[in-house]
Amino acid sequence: QVTALLIIAVIVVMAVTPARAFVASLITDIAGQLFEVTDDYPGDNYDGEEEIIEPQVMSLAEALAVFPHEIIMPTAVPSECVLDEDHVQVYVGEDAGPFANSMELVWLASTGGCFRLWITEGEYWSNGEIVAPDAVEEISLGSDIAAVLIRGGWDADHKAWSNEYGQLRLRWPVGDLFYELTGTDQEQLIEIATSTLE
Numbered sequence: 001q002v003t004a005l006l007i008i009a010v011i012v013v014m015a016v017t018p019a020r021a022f023v024a025s026l027i028t029d030i031a032g033q034l035f036e037v038t039d040d041y042p043g044d045n046y047d048g049e050e051e052i053i054e055p056q057v058m059s060l061a062e063a064l065a066v067f068p069h070e071i072i073m074p075t076a077v078p079s080e081c082v083l084d085e086d087h088v089q090v091y092v093g094e095d096a097g098p099f100a101n102s103m104e105l106v107w108l109a110s111t112g113g114c115f116r117l118w119i120t121e122g123e124y125w126s127n128g129e130i131v132a133p134d135a136v137e138e139i140s141l142g143s144d145i146a147a148v149l150i151r152g153g154w155d156a157d158h159k160a161w162s163n164e165y166g167q168l169r170l171r172w173p174v175g176d177l178f179y180e181l182t183g184t185d186q187e188q189l190i191e192i193a194t195s196t197l198e
Contacts (some may be wrong), residue, residue, distance in 0.1 A: 010102070026038070030136055030138050031146035033129075036129070037131055038131075039055070039133065041159035043154070043159065053091065055090055056090045057063045057088035057090075058088055059086055059088065059134055062086075072183075073197040073198075074117070076191045077107060080114070084108055089104040091103065101120065103118075104118050115183035118184075119180075121176065121178075122176065123179045136150050147171060147190075149170070149173045149189075151163050166184045168182070169182050
């Protein structure tokens with residue numbers, strides 16, 4: 001009877017989505033960054049109200065003036081990629097919420113986007129990121145800098161992890177900040193990232 005009750009209890013727990021996500025997840029540290037690994041779409045477990053935080057859009061010069069940290073810009077940028085210096089997205093001040101002290105820069109080419117660079121304080125990822133199994137791996141940038149490579153992302157329409165478009169994110173520490181490049185060419189992302197460390 002005890003065994004039967006335990007089996008029933010497990011079935012009941014696993015039938016509840018938030019509980020299933022908790023049971024099926026694993027917290028892991030990769031290159032000094034925390035990740036929660038699970039097959040369960042995390043959006044189903046979010047019980048808070050959705051909050052929309054709009055960035056301030058300004059020129060690169062203005063962004064660098066208001067940002068509270070010194071920024072090291074990448075130098076190994078492909079010649080066809082040009083920084084959009086007039087539309088830097090900046091999150092500063094009390095209204096920035098969880099994005100406080102972050103900025104996003106975009107490099108464009110005539111054929112479309114090249115890559116994006118997100119720069120933020122370490123606290124932004126302090127609670128970890130929820131990812132699918134086998135989506136994250138450690139990448140070495142030089143002799144003593146470890147980065148994280150993330151393949152794909154959560155698809156809200158299908159409620160599953162997807163890498164249909166080959167999206168890659170490479171994240172690494174630069175001083176007190178974290179940099180994250182988004183693109184589709186792994187070797188290019190590694191080369192750009194390494195240029196911020198030289």
